[in-house]
Amino acid sequence: MRTLLVTGPGGSGRTTVAAATALAAADAGHRVLVLSADRTDTLGAVLGGPHAHPGLTARRLTPDDRFRDDLAALQDRAASALDLLGADRIDAEELTPLPGAEELALLRALRDAARDDTYDTVVVDLPPAPKALAVLALPEQLRRYLRKLLPPERQAARALRPMLGRLAGVPMPAAWLYETAARWEDDLTAAQAVIEAPTTTVRLVAEPGPAGADALDAATTGLALQGLRTDLLVANRLLPDASADTWLAALAAQQHKTLAAWETEYEQVTTVRHLGHDPRGTDDLTALGLPGRTEAPAPVQWPVTAAPADEENHAYVWHIPLPGVVREELGLIRRGDELVITAGVFRRIVTLPSALRRCTVAGAGLREGELRVRFAPDPGLWPRER
Template sequence: MRTLLVTGPGGSGRTTVAAATALAAARSGHRTLVIGADRTDTLRAVLGGTDAHPGLTVRHLAPADRFRDDLLALQERAASALDLLGAERLDGEELTPLPGSVELALLRALRDAAGEGAHDTVVVDLPPAPEALALLALPEQLRRYLRRLLPPERQAARALRPMLGRLAGVPMPAAWMYETAARGEAELAAAQAVVEAPTTTVRLVAEPGPAGADAVAATATGLALQGLRTDLLIANRVLPDASTDTWLAALCAQQHKTLDEWDATYEQVGRVRHLGHDPRGADDLTALRVPAPTAASDPIEWPVTRAPADEDGHAYVWHIPLPGAVREQLGLIRRGDELVVTAGAHRRIVTLPSALRRCTVAGAGLREGELRVRFAPDPDLWPQGR
């Protein structure tokens, strides 16, 4: 299954491009599903209904319903603990979705679409870029939190909990807590597998201009830090060249300056012309000529190489691609077997490769859009004779 995640700065036309991409995929013969979670169902409005093409399925998520069902189910499983605390139960009618419910609904939709196997291509209309990056990093982060708070190896003691509960005279909630964590871990792992799959890429949408250029640079850095691949950078609402209007000509010149910079910086840049009105319906979306999803690109790798012998004795270098990163906004912290990498507003905690766990960090530098972290063997941990 080919999965295409569409995002970009707010107001850049993400939903329009997602709808046009899905329509192009359906017309090329792919069984296509397009997913949106906007409260006003903008995606369906842009498509002009659900019958834009017989091979296209539109799925609008309703996070409030799933949030209500999940919270009521959790309340039921925790009934003994809540009764012990004297808590008053919540009714379904009084529950409203909390921040984060849309993100969780989108992750579940990705997992479910992969499990269904009913579609060749899935296009997802994600929130604006900052929220989208946080959403795509969520499965990995939540799994790490679960492993730290409820280590799986401690579940072996669950057999003793009923006896301890009888001795203490109070119900022990740990059993359902671990069961809930295990279910959550499985769901998060399935969502993470889709996000990190070789057939999943991100299509970045922005209007060419100074603000769009800054947003694209920051987003590209965040995507690379998460190991996500970019399918295409789409310059949206490109104005026509021929114009006698001085004001419009100045905007065109500004757009062309940014487009030239993008062509020199990014591998794949597409252009979508401005129609002079907000696109609505299949005819308008076709007129945009948004390309269908291409074959998945090569995965982003973080290779470990052996440093030259004359490089101050440093034995290994870990290469972390960070296009667009600014040296002054980089941070690096070693925590046990993990490395905390910060690039501007983005942060990721990654587990060190096995060989580097027996090394100490000897330095780091940013060169040609790549963070190079140098490691030296720790004499207390490195096998003798190597």
């Protein structure tokens, strides 16, 4: 199954591009599912209805219903503990989704689509780039938190269970808590597997111009830090080259200047002309001329290489591609077997490869859009031969 994650700066036409991409894939004979978390159902309006194409299924996520079901189930599981504390149960009618419910619903939808062999292509209309990157990074982050928190909680529950049983006759809910955490781990692992799959790529959408270029630079850095690949950059709403209106002509010239720079920076760029109105329905979407599926680029590699011969005190160099980042926006902290990397507004905590865990960080440098972290052997963990 091919998964296309569509995002870009706010207002760049992400939903329109997602709908046109899904329609083009369906026209090519693929069974297509297009997902949107937009509460206003903009996707349905752009497609012109829920049945725009026989091979296309459009689905809008409803995180409110799933949130109510999850919280009701949690209350049922924790009933004994809630009674012990004297807490009142919350009725489903008074529940409203907490922040983060939409993100979790989107991750669940990705997981479920991957387990369903009904579709060949899944197109996801993601939120604007900064929020989309936070959503895509969520499975890895939450799994890390679970691994950190679960062992102490489980040990404490075991120790307290006999005492609570004698005092109140109420069993400590350690078992179901652990089962719930294990289920979350499985769900998050499945969602992360879809995001990191070789057949999953990000399709960026931006309107050419200074603001779009700045937003795109930041998004590209965030995607690279997360190890995600871009299969296509869609330069949206391109104005005609020649216009009698001097204002439009100046704006078109600005667009083409930005477009020329993008074509040198990105491997695949396609242009979408401005239709003069907001695209609505299958005819408008087809007129945009977007490809449904492209060849997925090679997986992102973070190779570890031997240090140059003239660097006697260094054993390895870890190459981390970070296009678009500047030296002043970089941060690097070693914490145990993990490396905390900050690039602009983005941060990721990554586990060191096994060989580098026995080394210390000896320095780092930024060259040609690549962060190169140098490591030296730790004599206490990896004694040198005499």
